[in-house]
Amino acid sequence: MAYQVTAECINCDACEPECPNEAISSGSDFCEIDPHRCTQCVGHYDQPQCVAVCPIDCIVLHPDYLETRDDLERKYARLKAEGRWG
Amino acid sequence: MSALARIGDLVERRRDVVAAAQWVMAAIYFGLLLTPLLAPVGAGVGRFAEQAALWEEALFWGVWWPGVILVTLVFGQVWCGLLCPDGTLSEWASRRGRAHKPSRWLRSAPWPILGFSLVALASDLFDAHRSPLGALAAVGAVSATAIVSGGYWGRGKRIWCRWLCPDAGVFSLLARAAILHFRVDRAAWDAAPRPPPKAVDCPLLLDVRRLTGNEKCNMCARCSGHRNAVVLAVRAPGAEIVTLRDDELRLSDAASIVFVLVGLTFVGLHWRQWPWRQGLVDVLGPSRLAEIGLGAVEIALAAGVLGAALALGLWAAALGRRESALRLAYALVPLAGLGLFAGLAEHALALLAREGWATTDALIALRTLAVVVGAAWSLPLGRPALPATPGRRVLSFALWSALVVAVAALYRFAPFPVL
Numbered sequence: 444m445a446y447q448v449t450a451e452c453i454n455c456d457a458c459e460p461e462c463p464n465e466a467i468s469s470g471s472d473f474c475e476i477d478p479h480r481c482t483q484c485v486g487h488y489d490q491p492q493c494v495a496v497c498p499i500d501c502i503v504l505h506p507d508y509l510e511t512r513d514d515l516e517r518k519y520a521r522l523k524a525e526g527r528w529g
Numbered sequence: 530m531s532a533l534a535r536i537g538d539l540v541e542r543r544r545d546v547v548a549a550a551q552w553v554m555a556a557i558y559f560g561l562l563l564t565p566l567l568a569p570v571g572a573g574v575g576r577f578a579e580q581a582a583l584w585e586e587a588l589f590w591g592v593w594w595p596g597v598i599l600v601t602l603v604f605g606q607v608w609c610g611l612l613c614p615d616g617t618l619s620e621w622a623s624r625r626g627r628a629h630k631p632s633r634w635l636r637s638a639p640w641p642i643l644g645f646s647l648v649a650l651a652s653d654l655f656d657a658h659r660s661p662l663g664a665l666a667a668v669g670a671v672s673a674t675a676i677v678s679g680g681y682w683g684r685g686k687r688i689w690c691r692w693l694c695p696d697a698g699v700f701s702l703l704a705r706a707a708i709l710h711f712r713v714d715r716a717a718w719d720a721a722p723r724p725p726p727k728a729v730d731c732p733l734l735l736d737v738r739r740l741t742g743n744e745k746c747n748m749c750a751r752c753s754g755h756r757n758a759v760v761l762a763v764r765a766p767g768a769e770i771v772t773l774r775d776d777e778l779r780l781s782d783a784a785s786i787v788f789v790l791v792g793l794t795f796v797g798l799h800w801r802q803w804p805w806r807q808g809l810v811d812v813l814g815p816s817r818l819a820e821i822g823l824g825a826v827e828i829a830l831a832a833g834v835l836g837a838a839l840a841l842g843l844w845a846a847a848l849g850r851r852e853s854a855l856r857l858a859y860a861l862v863p864l865a866g867l868g869l870f871a872g873l874a875e876h877a878l879a880l881l882a883r884e885g886w887a888t889t890d891a892l893i894a895l896r897t898l899a900v901v902v903g904a905a906w907s908l909p910l911g912r913p914a915l916p917a918t919p920g921r922r923v924l925s926f927a928l929w930s931a932l933v934v935a936v937a938a939l940y941r942f943a944p945f946p947v948l
Contacts, residue, residue, distance in 0.1 A: 460726075473736075498734055
């Protein structure tokens with residue numbers, strides 16, 4: 444699954460620079476995560492960095508994007524192929 | 530860039546100086562709290578020590594606390610963000626503690642105003658204004674809780690100040706009338722380069738991007754200059770109150786203003802001197818148990834009666850309209866804040882009077898000045914609550930004016946403190 448930011452977000456700017464996939468943006472009122480770029484940090488870290496740094500636990504799994512570990516690894520490979528990293 | 534904005538940025542850059550000032554203040558604070566316990570005034574203590582204890586009591590209760598109330602009302606919660614010892618210690622503990630994220634139950638209940646009410650009652654029961662042990666029980670317990678909460682919640686944040694501090698229950702109301710605030714340029718924020726070079730450093734975890742008021746802002750200036758969108762700025766006194774949108778009006782705030790900021794603090798400061806009250810004690814008997822048990826109940830009851838009468842007055846002045854009554858409650862903040870300031874400051878003058886100083890004229894002048902300024906500040910803040918129809922508008926304004934005068938008279942003519 445990709446992650447999403449709930450309306451409890453306080454716009455602290457902590458998560459955006461931590462995302463290795465550049466999936467997080469400011470959004471109209473609070474931060475947003477592009478589900479097509481979120482790999483739950485699979486391919487980069489052992490745990491999701493945005494969840495780790497969020498001071499109020501407002502980043503939760505997105506129920507509309509059910510993905511297995513294999514799906515996330517494929518997504519990571521696709522993003523890598525786009526040439527953002529490595 | 531304005532001078533104020535430069536000051537905000539300077540405070541943001543010189544965190545080292547602010548931190549040093551905070552630790553000095555913490556040392557002074559705990560010195561004032563603990564010294565009377567370690568060196569009690571009594572038989573065998575010299576005149577110098579007695580005088581020192583007197584001045585210390587006057588400084589702690591009669592200058593320090595009213596000073597904090599006045600500064601918060603005029604400039605916002607500057608004390609909290611820059612000097613408060615409890616906040617300093619709580620943040621210090623939070624940097625070394627278990628770093629739990631604040632739970633939903635912590636964030637969703639009005640703990641501060643409930644805590645303030647409990648501390649006010651406890652201060653009265655423990656005789657905190659006159660007894661060093663009572664002061665330690667009431668005020669010291671709050672400091673201990675601040676440290677413990679910091680050790681449990683937050684990662685170098687001030688969870689205590691945001692969701693728990695009892696004083697914040699009142700300060701967050703007073704700060705809405707203040708002339709200073711951190712103004713956020715939303716367009717500049719959104720247009721700033723991405724990703725941001727660092728997270729916004731708000732120890733209270735406020736949504737700075739959407740910050741529009743002083744309610745929870747501790748004015749610590751750590752967000753000053755973030756994304757080139759946050760600046761310290763001046764505004765008209767009470768501007769935040771008159772521009773509150775209908776969806777920002779809260780019944781809980783109005784109840785806090787009416788029953789706590791006015792009701793409980795007035796009763797706590799003045800009820801024991803009230804002539805009717807002594808008659809009640811005479812009827813019930815002089816036992817200490819009755820005195821203690823009655824203390825909390827009678828203060829809560831008296832505060833409830835005063836608050837209910839005030840709420841009725843607001844409802845009448847609003848001509849029965851809910852939103853207008855809520856707006857008028859917010860408009861009472863300056864008068865209530867200055868009434869509280871005067872009531873606390875009178876403690877120092879009463880102490881000096883006990884030592885033979887002539888302070889009656891100063892007491893009268895202080896009260897008169899406080900209520901006149903408070904009434905003149907509060908009265909125009911009620912204007913947005915008035916109805917549009919000319920006849921009803923005149924009636925509503927007349928009732929609102931009468932209510933402001935009545936509250937001002939209550940503060941002005943309350944019995945003087947006796948120590």
